[in-house]
Amino acid sequence: MKINTEDLHLFYGAKEILKGISIQSKEKEFIGLIGPNGSGKSTLLKCIYRTLKPDQGAVYLDGEELSTIRVKDSARKLAVVAQHNHYNFDFTVQEIVMMGRSPHKKALERDNAGDHAIVKEALQAVGMSEFADRSFSTLSGGEQQRVILARALAQQTPCLILDEPTNHLDITHQLQLMRIVKNLNVTVISAVHDLNIAAMFCDRIYALKDGRIAGEGTPESLLTPEFIREIYDVEAEVVKDKKGQMHILFVE
Structure with missing residues (x-):
């Protein structure tokens, strides 16, 4: 798209x-x-x-x-992973991820075996399967972010x-x-x-x-030391490792 x-x-x-x-x-x-x-x-x-x-x-x-x-x-x-995710009710991790299936369902349509399989796969993808029955509100910020990504994955x-x-x-x-x-x-x-x-x-x-x-x-054409200085007002060096991946080093 x-x-x-x-x-x-x-x-x-x-x-x-x-x-x-x-x-x-x-x-x-x-x-x-x-x-x-x-x-x-x-x-x-x-x-x-x-x-x-x-x-x-x-x-x-x-x-x-x-x-x-x-x-x-x-x-x-469109699926979204936002910075801040707050809920007024105490949902489990599985319930949060299941919300990603809502756009694909009719009003009052129940979750089916296909939905549960998609949710299970999404939780596995982000390494949160063991947290499925945990309360979302008890998770750390990083764990919550991974659950929100799983919800987005479930949205397909x-x-x-x-x-x-x-x-x-x-x-x-x-x-x-x-x-x-x-x-x-x-x-x-x-x-x-x-x-x-x-x-x-x-x-x-x-x-x-x-x-x-x-x-x-x-990234290679845009992220030059001159452009980084222009945007962020900091000095930087751009280097490449042995695999050709560029790295940005900030210097005094």
């Missing part, structure tokens, strides 16, 4: 947060969004997954304007939206989560805090600064 945004503008009161954002994703492409805190990454993603409505511009799913698509239908196309959509998905995760689970996502063979748009994670997993990157697109390209 392809996702495009066209000239998105969004205001919080008198403050303009998005100032004409246009991005394009190709089929099954992993798009990264980078930029300093407050640059508009999460706001842009919220416009894509319908938590916020832009004041100007539009979001398109395979050429169809998002505002014309029923919410349930768009939920069959052609596109995944991630808002800094590796927050709260140790390095082992950061890499595990990103490898799972990379191997899904779906379109991914993800805000990424860690530039080395972005370099390792993204096919293409959009850099945001002050609500505008400041640059776009492959």
Whole structure:
């Protein structure tokens, strides 16, 4: 699935947060969004997954304007792993992941054997099978994030939206989560805090600064010391290991 945004503008009161954002994703492409805190990454993603409505511009799913698509239908196309996940009731891990099946079911339709098999597989994929009967609220932040990813996997959509998905995760689970996502063979748009994670997993990157697109390209073409200085106001070196993977080193 392809996702495009066209000239998105969004205001919080008198403050303009998005100032004409246009991005394009190709089929099954992993798009990264980078930029300093407050640059508009999460706001842009919220416009894509319908938590916020832009004041100007539009979001398109395979050429169809998002505002014309029923919410349930768009939920069959987009799954979301957000930064913060709070529930007013005490659900088990399995119940949380089963929520990912909701867009595929009719009103009051019961969960069936197929749904349970999909949920079991999703929990196995993120290494949370043994937590199925645990209360979601008793989990650590990192464990909760893996459960939310499992819920997104259970949704079985052609596109995944991630808002800094590796927050709260140790390095082992950061890499595990990103490898799972990379191997899904779906379109991914993800805000990424860690530039080395972005370099390792993204096919293409959009850099945001002050609500505008400041640059776009492959990790290798975009993430130069000069561009990193321009965006983050820090000094960096870019090196490659023996396998050809680039790494960004921050220096004094």
